[in-house]
Amino acid sequence: MADEVKLFGMWASPYSIRVELALKLKGIPYEYMEEDLSNKSSLLLKYNPVHKKIPVLVHNEKPIAESLVILEYIDETWRNNPVLPQDPYDRAMARFWAKFIDEKLLVTTRKVSFTAGKEQEQAIEEITEQLKQLENELQGKEFFSGHSIGYLDIVANVLVSWFGNVQEALGVDMFTEEKFPILFDWIGKVVKIDIVNECRIPKEKHLDYIRSRLEALKSASK
Template sequence: MAEEVKLYGTWVSPFSRRIELALKLKGVPFEYMEEDLSNKSPELLKYNPVHKKIPVLVHNGKPIAESLVILEYIDETWKNNPILPQDPYQRAMVRFWAKFIDEKILATGWKANFGEGKEREVAIEEFAEQMKFLENELNGKDFFEGETIGFLDIVANLIAFWFPVRQDALGIEAFTQEKFPVLFKWIANITKIDLVNECRPPREKHLAFVKARIEGLQSAPK
């Protein structure tokens, strides 16, 4: 029986793009369903009634939500080209840093970009400190897990491609090669991988989208 794999996502979301990349690295055929988040499909609401968000992976009719959970499911279901380390301690460390990116760095980066006054100053300092922690984890390696792309590289893709676009749209320089040379060397390494480049938004389209969103936020009533 042929497996049915569907991915519900949006073209600009780093979270659905990371699932797309994992599936492609594994060579898993899938059907991609583009969602309009301002008019969510009945299927999305049915498959993810708790959060009503993308991404959702539907495997043979069974839905899995939340990108980090989906990534682990993919690795456990399709054993070829493993993306998580085999060693239990290393797996735990990868999970730790993945949560650090999604729960700490993303939130701090948002405040550094869109906060005001003292809150923004504090957030910029915290952002630099958090990114240095990440650099220390990466230092001396081509990829986070060694010589090949893995789970944490997939998660950190948003730092490589989404952060610079947001920064360009805002006209700020918080994330630069001078400040974070190790991360920028890593970005150069993953940009050499064709599948990685396939699974990120077209830059000009992405930049236009972010600029429009920023204008909407800035013009919204305070």
């Protein structure tokens, strides 16, 4: 019996995009289900009753939630084109930095998005330090995963277009080529990969989306 793979996602979600990228890199056929997060489908709530969030991968009617968990599931289920390192130490380090991106970098990005003045300046300083730490991890490598794109590159793909779009929409200057030449050199290599470009967020649509969300939050807080 052929595998039935569905992905419940949202076009502007970096978490959703990383799962799409992994599926495409492995050549796994899947059905994509776009979710309206302001009006979640009954199927999404059925498949992810705990967090009620995207992405959710449904493989032969078995749901898996949380993007980092999904990436590991994909890698363990479809063994071709492995994305996680084979060496246990390298694999542990890839997981460590993936959690760093999700639990530090993206959390601080939200702080920058939803604060102003002194508080926002402090968050930008914090994010600058975090980006430097991530850049140090990339030092001397072609990709985070070595000589080709892998698990940590898929997770760090959030920097390829999503992060820059958020920065532009906010009108702040925290992620530039002058400050982070190694990360931008990596981005230059990543965007030459066709599959990565297939998963890129449409810039203008994304900018409009971010700005409208920020306006709605401002109005709600008045």
